[in-house]
Amino acid sequence: MPVKSLPVSAMELRSFPLLKPLREEMLTELASTARALEFAGNEVVFRAGEPAAALYGVLSGSVVLYRSSADGREQVVHDTGAGRTIAEAAVFQYGSFPVHARAGTRGARLAQVEGARFLAILDRDPAAMHSVLAALCRRLHELVDRVEILSLPDAGQRLARFLLRLPAEGRAGSFRVRLPVAKKDLAAQLAMTPETLSRVLKRWREQAWAVVLDDEIELLDAAALEQIAAES
Amino acid sequence: MPVKSLPVSAMELRSFPLLKPLREEMLTELASTARALEFAGNEVVFRAGEPAAALYGVLSGSVVLYRSSADGREQVVHDTGAGRTIAEAAVFQYGSFPVHARAGTRGARLAQVEGARFLAILDRDPAAMHSVLAALCRRLHELVDRVEILSLPDAGQRLARFLLRLPAEGRAGSFRVRLPVAKKDLAAQLAMTPETLSRVLKRWREQAWAVVLDDEIELLDAAALEQIAAES
DNA sequence: CGGAATCTTGAACGATTTCAACGGTAGTGG
DNA sequence: CCACTACCGTTGAAATCGTTCAAGATTCCG
Numbered sequence: 001m002p003v004k005s006l007p008v009s010a011m012e013l014r015s016f017p018l019l020k021p022l023r024e025e026m027l028t029e030l031a032s033t034a035r036a037l038e039f040a041g042n043e044v045v046f047r048a049g050e051p052a053a054a055l056y057g058v059l060s061g062s063v064v065l066y067r068s069s070a071d072g073r074e075q076v077v078h079d080t081g082a083g084r085t086i087a088e089a090a091v092f093q094y095g096s097f098p099v100h101a102r103a104g105t106r107g108a109r110l111a112q113v114e115g116a117r118f119l120a121i122l123d124r125d126p127a128a129m130h131s132v133l134a135a136l137c138r139r140l141h142e143l144v145d146r147v148e149i150l151s152l153p154d155a156g157q158r159l160a161r162f163l164l165r166l167p168a169e170g171r172a173g174s175f176r177v178r179l180p181v182a183k184k185d186l187a188a189q190l191a192m193t194p195e196t197l198s199r200v201l202k203r204w205r206e207q208a209w210a211v212v213l214d215d216e217i218e219l220l221d222a223a224a225l226e227q228i229a230a231e232s
Numbered sequence: 233m234p235v236k237s238l239p240v241s242a243m244e245l246r247s248f249p250l251l252k253p254l255r256e257e258m259l260t261e262l263a264s265t266a267r268a269l270e271f272a273g274n275e276v277v278f279r280a281g282e283p284a285a286a287l288y289g290v291l292s293g294s295v296v297l298y299r300s301s302a303d304g305r306e307q308v309v310h311d312t313g314a315g316r317t318i319a320e321a322a323v324f325q326y327g328s329f330p331v332h333a334r335a336g337t338r339g340a341r342l343a344q345v346e347g348a349r350f351l352a353i354l355d356r357d358p359a360a361m362h363s364v365l366a367a368l369c370r371r372l373h374e375l376v377d378r379v380e381i382l383s384l385p386d387a388g389q390r391l392a393r394f395l396l397r398l399p400a401e402g403r404a405g406s407f408r409v410r411l412p413v414a415k416k417d418l419a420a421q422l423a424m425t426p427e428t429l430s431r432v433l434k435r436w437r438e439q440a441w442a443v444v445l446d447d448e449i450e451l452l453d454a455a456a457l458e459q460i461a462a463e464s
Numbered sequence: 465c466g467g468a469a470t471c472t473t474g475a476a477c478g479a480t481t482t483c484a485a486c487g488g489t490a491g492t493g494g
Numbered sequence: 495c496c497a498c499t500a501c502c503g504t505t506g507a508a509a510t511c512g513t514t515c516a517a518g519a520t521t522c523c524g
Contacts, residue, residue: 089369147378150382184470415503428479429503431505
């Protein structure tokens, strides 16, 4: 059992995409019965087969989801970090946990949210339910896009695709975008090193396709980039 | 306006992840007011600002979502193919389409599903709503996993991670998995060429970490693979 | 004014892709 | 039943691309 059990704030709950669309009063209600649990390293959070009475959000640390085979070997199904929620699907279907969960080796802080309470809130307010649905759909699209981008073998292609669907301003043929994150984080998001990102931009600059000023990039030859992005 | 408007079968609707969890009778009801629309190349499906009265599933061909800037330049936001649904988020929030949509250059066949009808079905049956939510959550997890895998720079790492969370059977230290798809498709899913996949498996074979028989792979040294997968 | 962090650039190495060829298998049509 | 073809999977060799390691430039912050 967890070392400590403390109250959770509505704000903390809002850090989870699943709960984010809820209105303030709903989050407060949810928070009233939610608990922040501190688990020691490798401590069990729940076991497969137990009724899924609550869903868990990872506040810090990590949680390992695993199956245990007959011989006691542990097969890791999942290894989730902060910001992820766990067991929502089981909760929505009134089911049991399909896998075991334990804290990572360095422990974890989890928000435990009563499943029934969450469902009740959604069931009594269709608009909130629709918001949650809409949010999930948007996030799904976003992820599908990221998978598509990450599947491209060429670093330039990945960057071009990413930039071309950023909100842009400018005229035909040439336009300007603002990077939403630091270059090093962008690089990570596009599965390349910062060095490679820098070099791709340099190459584009040399070919007069782009001008870079800090986090602003002026795409001079949209046609060229679109061709790169479309290749394959 | 579309060239043809034909009825859609419940079965066709089930091919979309969003609708898949619905019970047969619900799909039939949905299908009764749904239409399969055939769009010619580049034909407009809907315009930004119009009320989102329906959501669309791509049956074949592709749909391009785009914004148009003041000068008439067209910025592509999205390029979706068969199996994807469009505009669900807007429908769930009773909003307007945020972008324009047109068929790809080679046309498209779309299932047009009445948004109000879909919402009505879900609102009157909480269990169905919960199934849809659960399905979306599961798919979300799946995609987050894929993004994580695709972000790994090393081909061996990607394959190891993938294999280790496949349903497995076997004893401690050694177990067997069955590939869910052909090797060439697996390679594509892991963002590598079939050749590279073949070579990674060969290397593992030479190190006595694995034995491959068609689509069955015996992992002899789970510890070694786990270490590879965990690195970085 | 340090000092840290980000970004850039260079060079060398390593990995993966590419190109090419071959064996095996399944499906097709004679 | 047997070519014959087409596709998948494998292997080899070469080339390319990205990473790694190292260093310098710049900015921001204490």
